[in-house]
Amino acid sequence: MSTADLILLADRIHTLAGDGSPTAVAVGGGVITAVGDRCDVRDWCGPDTEVVDLGAATVTPGLVDGHFHPVMGIGLTRGVDLSSVRTINDLESTLAAANVAPGGWLEGWGLDPNVFAGAPITHAPLVAAVGPDVPVFLLFFDAHSAVVSPRALELAGVTGPRGFASGASVVCDADRRPTGHLLEIEALDLVRALLPDDEPADRRARLTDLLHRMAACGLTAANAMDFEADSLELFRALEDAGELPVRWRCAPFVMPGGGRDALDDVLARQRLAGRRWEVQGAKFMIDGTVDGGTAWLDEPDTHGESTACLWPDPAEYTEAARYLADRGVPIVTHAIGDAGVRFVLDTYAALPRTAVPHRLEHLETMPTALIERLAELDVTASMQPTHCTGWTRADHSDNWSTRLGKRRADRAFRARDLRDRGARLALGSDWPVAGFDPRGIIAAARLRRPAGQPDVEPVLPEQALTARMALEGYTSEAAAAAGLGGVTGRLIPGYRADLTVFGLDPLAATPDEFADSPVLLTVVDGRIVHRS
Structure with missing residues (x-):
């Protein structure tokens, strides 16, 4: 073999290829050139080889986030971070303390619907906090709904119900007056279109910062579940300035009503x-x-909602998916409710297979028969463990669970059942819906509760993943989900030199310990992109 560009030495190297316990890995030309022991290093070295001895650290294949919104996310995370707000009083005091320029907008994001404690979501707390004349736009954590002030509705010209190409809606009271609650993207955009634009330079800076923070957490790649607006300009601008510290696979949106041109x-x-x-x-x-009442369930939720597909005519979804799949495009579908999952699987069963397997995102509640069918169809299941541990509770007292009722809430986020029945399971964050640090997400997948909170009762602990399953969800399973199982996801000579180095062993440390593990090194394409 030719001499290596980079050699990493560590007490533990998890290749995920089942080949012993190596302590050295060599990299050259962007690929892994050798895996062996410390005594092999002298045969791999050349005059320009960098050798990094990491001591008691653990090397794994580079981590890949299965579901991310980088460009949308830097626009959605503007204004006040409301993710720690827990009560209406907290919400009012947080908004009252925010700095708003005269005539300007008050924006916020990450709001949990549990703040409203089961009461109807209205703009009353917004008015109580800042008065009726301030335009306010607050995005809920799921990024599918918002609550806005009367002034915001007035500026948008929204005075009553609206019709949309999708299943979006402007929630109104019995007198057909908007309550301030907006559901789904088309309704949100009525107000969001009025928000001030970020400067291009600011967006480039925010995306650059995001990518470096991702690398510092050990992420080497991610799946972008959008490619809209200025995505192309941003990615090109960042690459003109240097190499991206994270790889990206991007899937543009297909929305109802777009037609053949879209x-x-x-x-x-x-x-x-x-x-x-x-x-x-x-x-x-x-x-x-589910939280917004816009999932597609076999039976209505306890509010009588979540009964319909986002596409007014579901057959149009099937036609659009077939048009693209016939031309080799892999299909990715957000499907949360049992009826939605079933319909998508019915659609996928009739589609041609593509080089990259078709995917289902989220899969929040479903019966066993659908899990078995998903595995049979070789469809990738993509799930976000912290969606479960961050917003649902073991006693089913949260908004998500009370809407579903016990029977369906007991079928929540069935990650272990998916793996045990042979399904391919990729893990991720859905940032900015949830934080992207993979250490906490891997821990949550094993604990079924938030890392570092041992007093919290786990949600359906029988659905916990093993340590290896959780690591595979970010490595070998993620690679297979991208059609790259023979190229990356394991530490094998000839595979991509994407690696993550932890201070603690993800297969031996307790989940709570691993959530705080240092990330010592992140390597992409054979180059160190983060070093602590």
Whole structure:
């Protein structure tokens, strides 16, 4: 073999290829050139080889986030962070303390619907906090719903119910007056279109900062579930300035009502790529969220909601998916409710298989029969463990669970059942819906509760993943989900040199300990992109 560019030495190297306990890995030309022991290093070295002895550290394949919104996210996380707000009083005091320029907007994000304690969501707390004349736009944590002030509705010209191409809605009271609660993207955009734009330079800076923070957590790649607005300009600008510290696979949105022109635009974008990013796939949504009453369930929720597909005519979704799949585009579909999951699987069963397997995102509640069918169809299940541990409770007292009722809440986020029945399971964050640090997410997948909170009762602990399953969800399973199982996801000579180095062993440390493990090194394409 030729001499290595980089050699890493560590007490533990988890290749995920089942080949002993190596302590050294060599990298050259962007790929792994050798895996062995410390005594092999002298045969791999050349005059320019960098050797990094990491001591008691653990090396794993580079971590990959299965579901991320980088460009949308830097726009959605503007204003006041409301993720720690727990009561209406907290909400009012947080908004009252915010700095708002005269005539300006008050924006916030990350709001938990449990703050309203089961009461109807209205703009009353917004008015109590800042008065009726301030335009306010507060995004709920799921990014599928918002609550806005009367002034915001007035500026948007929203005075009553609206019709939409999708299942979006402006929630109104018995007198057909908007309450301030907006459900799904088309309704949100009525007000969001009025918000001030970020400067391009600021957006570039925020995306650059985001990518470096991801690398510092051990992430080497991620799946972007959007490629809209200025995504192309941002990725090109960042790559003009240097190498991206994280690889990206991007799937543009396909929304109801777009027609053939929108599908052809998604097809055209499949040809876009850079050195460490590419467009590959199309992102659909078959339903919304349980929390907002816009999921698609076999039976209504306890509010009589979540009864319909996001597409007014579900057959149009099927036609659009087939049009793209027939042309080799892998389909990615957000499906949360049992009816939604079933309909998507019915659609996928009739589609041609593509080089990259079709995917289902979220899969929050479903019966066993659908899990077995998903595995049979070789469809990737993509799940976000902290959606379960962050917003549901073991006693079912949270908004998500009370809407579903005990029977369906007991079928929540069935990660272990998916793995045990042979399904491919990729894990991720859905940032900015939840934090992207993979250490905490891997811990949550094992604990079924938030890391570092041992007093919290686990949610359906029988659905906990083993340590290896959780690590595979970010490595080998993620690689297979991208159609790259023979290229990356394991530490094998000839595979991509994407590696993550932890201070603690993810297969031996307790989940709570691992959530706080130092990330010592992150390597992408054979180059160190983060060093602590």
